[in-house]
Amino acid sequence: MDLSNWQERLALHFAEIRKGRPSAKPLFALEHGLAPDDLASLELAVRGAIFNYDARRHWLPLVIYASEIGYRYTGDEYWQTFADETPRWNVFGRRDWIRSSFRKFSKQFGGIKPSGIWAEHFSIIAWPIAHALLPKDLQRELARLLFESRFTFSPELFRSSETFGQHLERRSSSCSSRFRIFAQEHLLLGEISNSLLFHGHRDDEPPILATTLQRIVGDLEEEQRSRAWLEDAQRRARDVKLRGLTRRSFGPSRGGTHDPIDDIGAFSVEPKILLRPGNDAWHVLLEFPNLSRLVDFEPALSTARPTVIGSVNRLARSWHLYEPCRTQLAVWPCAEVPVLKFDVTASEIEALLKAQCFIRPAPNWLFKIGADGLGHQIHAGVIRSGQKYILLTDGDQQSESSTFPRIHLSCVGIVGTKLEIPDVVSEEMVEGLRKLNLTVGTTVDVWPVGSPAVVWDGEGYGEWAGSQPILLGIRTGTSESVEIAVELDGKEETLITILVRDGSEPVFVDLTPLPSGDHRIKVSVTSVSTPGDDAYGYLTLRVKEPESWDVLRYTQIPFFVSMNPPNPTLEEFWENRATVELLGPGALQINIDIHLESKDRKALWHHRLPPLRLPVEVETWHHQFRTHVLGQSDAIANYDRAYSCRLEFTVPEFGTAKLHFEREFIETRWSVTRIGRKASTVQLVDEGDDESGGQVLVREYSFLTPDRRQTIPYEQAIGGITIGTEGGLFVATRRDRSYSVILPLLLEITSFHDLRLSPSLQSRVKDEPAVTELIELSELWTGARIVGGLESTLRQRDVLIAIQRELLRLCGGKRWTEAEERFEGQPSDMTLRDLAEEISKNPIEGRIGSELLKRSSEFAHMELDERIIAFATLLKKYLVAGAKRRDLAEAELWFAEFALRFCSSPESLRRWAQKRFAETLTYQVQAPAITRAARFFVLSSEFLNPQKPLQAVPLHRTWHWS
Numbered sequence: 001m002d003l004s005n006w007q008e009r010l011a012l013h014f015a016e017i018r019k020g021r022p023s024a025k026p027l028f029a030l031e032h033g034l035a036p037d038d039l040a041s042l043e044l045a046v047r048g049a050i051f052n053y054d055a056r057r058h059w060l061p062l063v064i065y066a067s068e069i070g071y072r073y074t075g076d077e078y079w080q081t082f083a084d085e086t087p088r089w090n091v092f093g094r095r096d097w098i099r100s101s102f103r104k105f106s107k108q109f110g111g112i113k114p115s116g117i118w119a120e121h122f123s124i125i126a127w128p129i130a131h132a133l134l135p136k137d138l139q140r141e142l143a144r145l146l147f148e149s150r151f152t153f154s155p156e157l158f159r160s161s162e163t164f165g166q167h168l169e170r171r172s173s174s175c176s177s178r179f180r181i182f183a184q185e186h187l188l189l190g191e192i193s194n195s196l197l198f199h200g201h202r203d204d205e206p207p208i209l210a211t212t213l214q215r216i217v218g219d220l221e222e223e224q225r226s227r228a229w230l231e232d233a234q235r236r237a238r239d240v241k242l243r244g245l246t247r248r249s250f251g252p253s254r255g256g257t258h259d260p261i262d263d264i265g266a267f268s269v270e271p272k273i274l275l276r277p278g279n280d281a282w283h284v285l286l287e288f289p290n291l292s293r294l295v296d297f298e299p300a301l302s303t304a305r306p307t308v309i310g311s312v313n314r315l316a317r318s319w320h321l322y323e324p325c326r327t328q329l330a331v332w333p334c335a336e337v338p339v340l341k342f343d344v345t346a347s348e349i350e351a352l353l354k355a356q357c358f359i360r361p362a363p364n365w366l367f368k369i370g371a372d373g374l375g376h377q378i379h380a381g382v383i384r385s386g387q388k389y390i391l392l393t394d395g396d397q398q399s400e401s402s403t404f405p406r407i408h409l410s411c412v413g414i415v416g417t418k419l420e421i422p423d424v425v426s427e428e429m430v431e432g433l434r435k436l437n438l439t440v441g442t443t444v445d446v447w448p449v450g451s452p453a454v455v456w457d458g459e460g461y462g463e464w465a466g467s468q469p470i471l472l473g474i475r476t477g478t479s480e481s482v483e484i485a486v487e488l489d490g491k492e493e494t495l496i497t498i499l500v501r502d503g504s505e506p507v508f509v510d511l512t513p514l515p516s517g518d519h520r521i522k523v524s525v526t527s528v529s530t531p532g533d534d535a536y537g538y539l540t541l542r543v544k545e546p547e548s549w550d551v552l553r554y555t556q557i558p559f560f561v562s563m564n565p566p567n568p569t570l571e572e573f574w575e576n577r578a579t580v581e582l583l584g585p586g587a588l589q590i591n592i593d594i595h596l597e598s599k600d601r602k603a604l605w606h607h608r609l610p611p612l613r614l615p616v617e618v619e620t621w622h623h624q625f626r627t628h629v630l631g632q633s634d635a636i637a638n639y640d641r642a643y644s645c646r647l648e649f650t651v652p653e654f655g656t657a658k659l660h661f662e663r664e665f666i667e668t669r670w671s672v673t674r675i676g677r678k679a680s681t682v683q684l685v686d687e688g689d690d691e692s693g694g695q696v697l698v699r700e701y702s703f704l705t706p707d708r709r710q711t712i713p714y715e716q717a718i719g720g721i722t723i724g725t726e727g728g729l730f731v732a733t734r735r736d737r738s739y740s741v742i743l744p745l746l747l748e749i750t751s752f753h754d755l756r757l758s759p760s761l762q763s764r765v766k767d768e769p770a771v772t773e774l775i776e777l778s779e780l781w782t783g784a785r786i787v788g789g790l791e792s793t794l795r796q797r798d799v800l801i802a803i804q805r806e807l808l809r810l811c812g813g814k815r816w817t818e819a820e821e822r823f824e825g826q827p828s829d830m831t832l833r834d835l836a837e838e839i840s841k842n843p844i845e846g847r848i849g850s851e852l853l854k855r856s857s858e859f860a861h862m863e864l865d866e867r868i869i870a871f872a873t874l875l876k877k878y879l880v881a882g883a884k885r886r887d888l889a890e891a892e893l894w895f896a897e898f899a900l901r902f903c904s905s906p907e908s909l910r911r912w913a914q915k916r917f918a919e920t921l922t923y924q925v926q927a928p929a930i931t932r933a934a935r936f937f938v939l940s941s942e943f944l945n946p947q948k949p950l951q952a953v954p955l956h957r958t959w960h961w962s
Helices: 003-020 036-048 059-071 078-085 095-109 117-121 126-131 136-148 155-159 161-169 177-182 186-197 210-220 224-243 292-296 299-303 347-356 427-435 570-574 618-630 633-641 714-719 768-782 790-812 814-825 829-837 846-854 856-860 864-878 885-904 906-926 928-943
Strands: 272-277 282-288 306-308 325-329 340-342 365-369 375-378 388-394 414-420 445-449 461-465 471-475 482-488 496-500 507-510 517-527 534-544 560-564 579-583 589-597 603-608 644-651 655-662 668-675 679-686 696-701 709-711 721-723 728-734 737-743
Touching: 003 036, 003 059, 003 095, 036 059, 059 078, 059 095, 059 126, 095 126, 117 126, 117 177, 136 177, 136 186, 136 210, 136 224, 155 161, 155 224, 161 186, 186 210, 186 224, 210 224, 272 365, 292 299, 340 347, 375 388, 496 507, 560 655, 570 644, 570 655, 579 618, 589 633, 603 633, 618 633, 668 728, 668 737, 679 696, 679 714, 679 728, 679 737, 696 714, 714 721, 728 768, 737 768, 737 790, 768 790, 768 906, 790 814, 790 885, 790 906, 790 928, 814 829, 814 928, 829 846, 829 928, 846 856, 846 864, 846 928, 856 928, 864 885, 864 928, 885 906, 885 928, 906 928
Parallel strands: 461 534
Antiparallel strands: 272 282, 272 375, 282 325, 306 340, 365 375, 365 388, 388 414, 445 471, 471 507, 482 496, 482 517, 517 534, 560 579, 589 603, 589 644, 644 655, 668 679, 679 721, 696 709, 696 728, 728 737
């Protein structure tokens, strides 16, 4: 059959489908309905006609051909795969044929139109990928996502594919970057998911051709685990759809099409306080609920940077979208002041945070020490015998009791007292507790029954997932007849009364289902023999929108893994640009396994770190990773080949938690292949729309002259460049984004000296363009992917040191750089003092050097935020020449941070300062004493923390800007 016949046959086929499908339901090219033999015949016809293909007449066969390649797409190289399967495509074919053909398909048959950020960047290949419905490499991930989200299903979700797709995308944070890109197509994701969940159990016509759907299901079922995931999700979905919401509900009706997401007031953003034991102090943590649904009200929140008032950490962008959202406090926040804010403006969100997101004022805050070693807050001031507690009181309050000892807290502004309650509580202790506004509990017990609550503190506070049954057991301490009354949220219509002949026997109450949010339950007990003798208490129940089961964040697992950013790429993790912290009881030993894997999940390398004991702090993790992973040549070699990394954290008594990191998916990237010991091949992979490469600038920089670029022809880069022993930096820039890689010098290394070099930069005059050029150069060398391990890292470090030294020469002066070289050559208290004297010869300005030297030990042990405040205070106090008073008064903290970043991490400046970069740089260039003071601050901190890093970024270990 020739292409004209194929065009006619396919047009009739899709016209017939369009005729029988509602106009709101899109068509997909993969719904071609061709048998395998027919499909092979069509593909053969397309390949045979490429040399003189008429895309205007035979566009439908090309649409099917491109979609089939899209179905097999694995996220690597679409155009390379297309060319490999289509002889002479690179000679006779044109990429814009694909886009124009799909546009015709969309216009004539109502085919789906790709949308989202990915479609904007990849405006051609987004079409065949979208029309492939569900590429094979994403099928397993969708099956798992449906399985993990099955308890969040509701009839309302199934009524709208767009809404269902949004719902699933919000839960895809733990999926691969490729899947998260795919999930941006909400309608597509919803249509496929609905079709898979109700495959073979629909009364209406499915939104996808039955044979196409059967093909996807068949491919999914080839893997046993994917088949099991899908079957479980299907059973749950059918059960939800058939059962509906026919049960009695305490809360408002969920009938109709209303979704709680339509009402911002349905969210709870109130933080929870936790206490965690450390080596020498208790740490105060704030935990926030998952705020990902707020993105629907303010899309800018998806990439916003959150700030937690009083936190010890500078949080990564999008940190708030991933659970557990926990951060440690260094300073106790003020009562009724929002503790969470974002760097975007949204009035609705700000109002919500102001109304809910604060620490509620109280005379004290009581925490029960649980089996996991953490202190969990108890909202009622009631304690039980035989238990251990910690009581926090305002820093201005003093405990009047000598019975209970103080504890050391790492958070200032709050005082901690430890309460160890014996089995028998004396009257003296009762009185001491009363003075602390605490009471000993009564004999009415309430506890969860059946499916365990996500959280139950044993003192009247519990959390349930929305899918769980909420069953409570109630028992009194008397054998008399009593009447038990249960009331929800103060509503009389919810009142339940139960007459119990023997109060010591348990009574069970079913509160299912309750709508998401916080609920207050009043439990009253009245004696039948003595009416009016009532006892009552309150419970607080929080019903959370159910999340997928994840061992890393499930509360009853005795440890969890905290990452910042919460979902890093492989590059961010491997290059130590992501922080890892393991939290849990100190008595537990944890084993950590690191696996590098190829694209098809084949093992490349595996290593187990030496056993550690919880908790594992960020610095401990970095040290272990540098020593036992980055120090191994086989790890580095396999990292260059790896597509992903898997971390396994195992506590023998409790099981294993896993994390997975993948390489970032980008349109233009470098592929590196080692050829023996003395050569490598570097090849540019370009998935952009411009096949001529007119939008791509390719450059090379050497290690020895890192600011002198050599332009490489695009065709040469695409074909591959053989690099001998020289190595260097290779950069491809498309529009405003650069993609770079550093290759090592392939020389025989006989000593550590062979690993180092002395880069030479061109001489520059002191002006803002020259300084800006050096900062941009620092960005290029810092942001590059490292190939070759330690030798490449050290040479990258040498280049960055040379760039920074030139920046300091321009802005701090030649005498300063000479004094700094003397200090670095022989670091000591004497050379550090000499360096302080070089800050300024002006008697007034010179005092800043004296104070920096005097307080250097204090500054070295500060967190970054504290250092900024300290430096800003010194600038204001001594009024360094060159900075006008009003300039510092306008934004003294901003100026202080700019100067410290300039002297420790210049590559971070433009991204952080954004529109204010140019104006602030003007002050920096004109005030050399500020530069010298900031640089001294940086170097003295490093001098007092003398651990030599193996990585080049950050260049200064104690100045890790996010």
